[in-house]
Amino acid sequence: MRSAPGEFEIIRDYFADAPIGEGVVLGVGDDCALLQPPAGALLATSVDTLVADRHFPASADPAAIAARALRVNLSDLAAMNAQPLWFTLALTLPHSDAAWLQKFADGLLQTAKAYGVSLVGGDTTCGPLSITIQVTGSSVKPLRRDGARIGDAVYVSGELGAAAAALPVVLGQKLAGEPDRDAAERAYYFPEPQLATAAAIGDIASSALDISDGLLADLGHICAASGVSADIDLHALPVAPLARQLAGERALELAASGGDDYQLCFTVPQEQVATLEKLGLDAVCIGTIVEGQGEVHAWLDGERWFPEAAGYEHF
Amino acid sequence: MRSAPGEFEIIRDYFADAPIGEGVVLGVGDDCALLQPPAGALLATSVDTLVADRHFPASADPAAIAARALRVNLSDLAAMNAQPLWFTLALTLPHSDAAWLQKFADGLLQTAKAYGVSLVGGDTTCGPLSITIQVTGSSVKPLRRDGARIGDAVYVSGELGAAAAALPVVLGQKLAGEPDRDAAERAYYFPEPQLATAAAIGDIASSALDISDGLLADLGHICAASGVSADIDLHALPVAPLARQLAGERALELAASGGDDYQLCFTVPQEQVATLEKLGLDAVCIGTIVEGQGEVHAWLDGERWFPEAAGYEHF
Incomplete structure (x- = not known):
């Protein structure tokens, strides 16, 4: 039992084809990612965790799990009217399974490319399967929950x-x-x-x-x-x-x-x-x-x- | 088994005293937090997951677990020479335990106040105990891993x-x-x-x-x-x-x-x-x-x- 964060390196190879978009000064591999925020916009950020056998069957297609995990997060950006910029992945796995990881990475990166969002960091830990993704977007006209008025x-x-x-x-x-x-x-x-x-x-x-x-x-x-x-x-x-x-x-x-x-x-x-x-x-x-x-x-x-x-x- | 992200609301009361610092336009409670990035600096961001009985004993003092989880993340900002701005918390709990949550929140917020970092979002899910924190800071002179030269x-x-x-x-x-x-x-x-x-x-x-x-x-x-x-x-x-x-x-x-x-x-x-x-x-x-x-x-x-x-x- 030791804390050893920051070890995304061990699975980085699976994500080597990750798209690197605008504003990413330094991506995966250092203590932090370095990011240039867009001028004239607010940042919108949201984090969601999906737990195996609660939010998805543990036996599901890893590519589908990955696609859903990222799409659900991108939906939070849409809900604020923010355009996707970056995301991080915190992946907890019971054991290192190369075939599972390859499919998961393929599904994740296909989704990332489709929506033009860059994977900029992550953490992998050993434990019960769960996926935490945090997305960040830019918003010039954010849509909030608290603006509804009588008659709308x-x-x-x-x-x-x-x-x-x-x-x-x-x-x-x-x-x-x-x-x-x-x-x-x-x-x-x-x-x-x-x-x-x-x-x-x-x-x-x-x-x-x-x-x-x-x-x-x-x-x-x-x-x-x-x-x-x-x-x-x-x-x-x-x-x-x-x-x-x-x-x-x-x-x-x-x-x-x-x-x-x-x-x-x-x-x-x-x-x-x-x-x-x-x-x-x-x-x-x-x-x-x-x-x-x-x-x-x-x-x-x-x-x-x-x-x-x-x-x-x-x- | 349903995906229901964004439900930090249910434990938001425990974090009601969270400090709200500069640049936080909208904190916990909407689909995303809205953040004003500082001018003239890069953003540095890092995510770490701590899993119970792997990174800490599940029976440990919740305040100590929380303090360590945030401090470990802030250390990643220090490693890049970034000053703390914001963080998010994705908390997976086996069940909702008011006493545990109160101690965890107290430990987390005490640490957040000590380092001037704002809790801006989160997610809570039901599952095996684990804590994922993502911190973001601002850096004018980032320190990277790849700059060492012979003779240093x-x-x-x-x-x-x-x-x-x-x-x-x-x-x-x-x-x-x-x-x-x-x-x-x-x-x-x-x-x-x-x-x-x-x-x-x-x-x-x-x-x-x-x-x-x-x-x-x-x-x-x-x-x-x-x-x-x-x-x-x-x-x-x-x-x-x-x-x-x-x-x-x-x-x-x-x-x-x-x-x-x-x-x-x-x-x-x-x-x-x-x-x-x-x-x-x-x-x-x-x-x-x-x-x-x-x-x-x-x-x-x-x-x-x-x-x-x-x-x-x-x-």
Whole structure:
């Protein structure tokens, strides 16, 4: 039992092809990375840990685990309207497994290249499998959670429910019929960080976040931070076809309170709604911000609707 | 099994007293922290993971674990001559334990205040106990590993061997005599990041790092990065009195190849040695950089000396 940080060197070879982008003065290999921050922008930074058999099956494809770990973090940048710059990887592994590491590195670097983000540092330790990634981006027009105002329209991007509906398939649970495993794995492991949508709404939206825990729970975070409440029309939710295909009647519930889709939920002042609609984004209005104390009221055919499980509880 | 990052909120109350320093536009609680980087400096960033029962006993005082986790990271900033700005905490816990969390938070924030570094974000997940901290600092005169040149003098700051000698005491192993447990715990859990020494040598030293894995192994990293070798006189090593007290005859070996002291090892061009010596730093010359390919030759009374264990192996 000894502390020996900074030993990313031992697995550095696996990441030798990591893209090195603008602003990286010194990358992996010294006590610190040295980075030149962009002028005229704020830095946005977020850290997430994924634990084996809690956030992903330990036996999953290492490339898919890596892709998801980085995409989930990039989604936090999108939620703030920040453009990706750099990330670090803290990887805890039960043992050094060359084949696993190679696949993990391939998945990670493919994702890094796709989003133009540089791996600038890391740590590897021996222990139960877990992955901690911290991303940093630059933001000129950051979107926060605390800017929603009474009367604002509530929007969501893309489609909801696919990742939650895909989870039983990803976990190998027995399901009726022949589920589309490829589509399920794509929905769960390869969420699309909504960076372009965030950039488009940076001047328009009053608040935003990414939907990781479920729409109702996450919109609740906007409402709590902003000191308002929200009314949501469930019929307006953009339910993913894959959710209907995999979950049937439960698709709407998964769209409302399932997580892991990493779409954006954002609010738009009424005077900006016409401007937003002209952009032709893949985003729909699902409700309105109202007076209140952080509550989200979901309505279905004129009746209040309550999810069976209201978002993810961490402990 | 669901991914639900960003949920630092659930333990945020424990960290409510976190100091918020300069440049923190938005701290814990949104998708990202928003940070204003300092003008005219590079950012230096480093991440380390500490795993329970590998880097610290799971039963150790949570305040001491927290102090050590942050101090070890701050030492990486010192090694680059960077001044601390911000840090994030990714904490994986088997279960939510209020008493443990309170002590951990107290230890972390006391350390953060002492070094003027702001907690700006985090993640909490459920799983085997581990702590990942990423620190960011600003550096105007960064000290890298790759600047050592043939003829440079090799220095170390402070004293060596205390933490390695303290480890058996910290682990509760049975030892002869009555070891000073308080001194041992201080040496192991409360290493002093050498920020002031780093600032003093920023214009003088040609390379630097912090000694986490053991002097000979870490100096080897400087030599490898710089394309040189080093000759070290073991009689010149500043062996900590606590190392002699706890480890007796093994003290010199622990000073040479034990880790965890987090002192600096740095190289100084001969023409700068007089300037350095005038500063009156707590640092001594232990050898010279010579031609070679990354080897460290330790000498004792004219004979080559080899450690029993040459630094920490991570897997």
